[in-house]
Amino acid sequence: MSRFIVVGGGISGLTAARGLADAGHEVLVLEATDRVGGKLRRGEVAGITVDVGAEAMINRRPEGVDLATAVGLPLTHPTPATSRIWTRDALRPLPRTLMGAPLDLDQLEASGILSPEGMSRARHQYIQHPDEDESVGWLVANRFGQEVVDRLVEPLLGGVYAGQARHISIRSAAPQLAELLARREFTLPAPPADAPPMFAGVEGGMWRLPAALEADLRERPGVELRYDAPVTAVRRTGSGFVVSTAGGEEAADGLVLATPAAPSARLLADVAPVAAGELEQIGYASVALVTLAFRADDPGVAEALDVGAAGFLVPPVDDRAIKASTFSFAKWDWVRAAADGLLVLRTSLGRFGEEATLQVSDEELVGASLTDLGAATGLAASPVDAVVQRWGGGLPQYWVGHLDRVARIRAAVAEVPGLAVCGAAYDGVGIAACIASGHRAAGELGG
Ligand SMILES: Cc1cc2nc3c(=O)[nH]c(=O)nc-3n(C[C@H](O)[C@H](O)[C@H](O)COP(=O)(O)OP(=O)(O)OC[C@H]3O[C@@H](n4cnc5c(N)ncnc54)[C@H](O)[C@@H]3O)c2cc1C
Structure with missing residues (x-):
């Protein structure tokens, strides 16, 4: 049995903590605020x-x-x-779309969302085969025209990422759309x-999900959840880690950072500086x-x-x-x-x-x-x-090149035995993707 610290009690951190506890490890979750759940509240x-x-x-x-x-x-x-x-x-x-790119042009026309000029451009499509990652906005505008981006892609992407289509990476945010845009027929059954x-x-x-996880973790011997415990620093000691909070220091054999990119960057500055530098770039x-x-x-x-x-x-x-x-x-x-x-x-x-x-x-x-x-x-x-x-x-924000950035972060983190990261900054912002990243972090550490 090893002792693990999980920093961050959002859905990703709670999932990782549960995975590690399931494997019989001792786990301490350090959460900065007075409650778990993060964006589930x-x-x-x-x-x-x-x-x-x-x-x-x-x-x-x-x-x-x-x-x-x-x-x-x-x-x-x-x-x-x-x-x-x-x-x-x-x-x-709302006509049928894939992330705002129209799957049924007649339905789109009937909706009145586009002007007649915008509609005419949407019907004259240009197919691209980009070799590199591109933005969702750029690729959809090339195929269907700017108005489709302005009036459909932007509001749909805005709902998920609160981001701008001209910056969001198609490979990270909409891989299925990338594949479909390269085809002659833009259709899906x-x-x-x-x-x-x-x-x-x-x-x-949905707030009940972290609440139920919290109750589940509390019942397990060897698991502790600590609130109002923001972690301010992490350092390596031999094969383990020491983390600092206002309440003092805690030592562990392994560490999961389940925090957003900015705090993760700060905490990794000494332990994994390359990963920290990459994390700083995520808006x-x-x-x-x-x-x-x-x-x-x-x-x-x-x-x-x-x-x-x-x-x-x-x-x-x-x-x-x-x-x-x-x-x-x-x-x-x-x-x-x-x-x-x-x-x-x-x-x-x-x-x-x-x-x-x-x-x-x-x-x-x-x-x-x-x-x-x-x-x-x-x-x-x-x-x-x-x-x-x-x-x-x-x-x-999953900007163009995000997948490569995440690969560089993961490679740098993997060089530090006993360290794992998870959360919305990496492989998907949605709850299911965050849970998957929590499972992955626990798995990487033997959970
Ligand atoms: C308004 C909004 C609506 C959303 N709606 C949906 C939706 O309907 N469906 C969906 O699938 N996704 C939705 N998302 C996205 C999804 O909720 C989040 O991406 C996901 O919950 C993030 O989980 P996380 O555990 O990675 O991070 P967070 O929830 O951010 O948790 C991180 C935790 O770390 C803690 N922390 C930070 N710094 C430290 C530190 N130094 N020390 C200790 N603890 C620290 C924080 O207090 C927080 O509790 C929404 C997001 C937002 C903002």
Whole structure:
């Protein structure tokens, strides 16, 4: 049995800790804040407990749903309600796309998302075969025209990465799209009617996943979770490590850094300087989520919001404050059921490079959200409650060349026996990908 320290109690770190504990090791999790979960976090609006961070996970890869099932959580799926695009002054149906690249041009034309000129360019496609990594925006613009990027790719990528299409790496963020763009026919078969749903959630909220992991870890002898314990330095001693926190030093045979790129870079400065230098280059976008509750029987509320959609995305080219709104009451049955007589929804704001737009008061973020919701849906009511959750440095940016950067980081980390890294900065920002990276880190260290 060895002793391991896991720095960071987000979903990646908790997964790694569980893997190491499963292998019979002693594990100490050091978490900087007063709670585990990181970007999976609960909040309360009008007395209803909701997610104020991540709210869903991909269902078509196993890691997230398997872990939730293993810790006894009830899975659920979003309702069939789909999202719209709010552009060219209307809420328009979202046509079938792959990360915004249109799979059905007739559907795209019928949606009215593009201007007639944009539509004509989308129909005159140019096929590229790039040898190197390129940006999603550059490749899609070459094939379908800039308007497709502006009005479809940007809002869809904005939802996942809060990034800009002209910088995001196609090989890291959308490998299937890279492959399809190189083909003459840009088509994919529609999923069969009985295909498993694309996304899953947890009844009561995704925040329950780290909470259940925390409870699971607490029951294991040899596992300790320590809160308010930011790690400030790491050094090598013989074949092990010593980490420093405000409370003192802790020694271990092995170390997992499950922190975002900037803290990981700082902590690796002496132990793995090449990895630290690469980690410093990974940018992060800051975002804010505004969760609002409205009385369903307020005049006009149900009429404005019950548009049969699960929300809408907003292209940056339309110059609105919000980049999306999720109608949680329409997307999740459990939210609707929990919110008796209320309709809960949320807006998100902030993209990479637009930090200044978030440097305003909570009231201003709520006000901007209400203005945009009003313009999009006709909603004129005041919410009964509003909660603002800021995620400074919330989402890593997978810029062109990201895969090579991650390979260099992993190679440098592998030169330090007993050291592993995991988290959203590496192989995918989604919950399932983070869980996979936690499993991988534990596996690399013999977990
Ligand atoms: C607003 C938002 C919405 C999202 N929605 C979704 C979604 O619906 N579906 C989806 O799949 N993904 C979503 N994501 C992405 C996903 O939630 C995250 O990528 C993922 O949860 C990151 O997990 P992590 O464990 O790698 O990092 P984090 O959650 O960032 O956890 C890292 C932990 O390390 C701690 N820490 C940092 N520094 C130190 C230190 N020096 N010492 C000790 N501890 C430290 C932090 O406090 C934190 O708890 C969303 C992200 C955001 C920001």
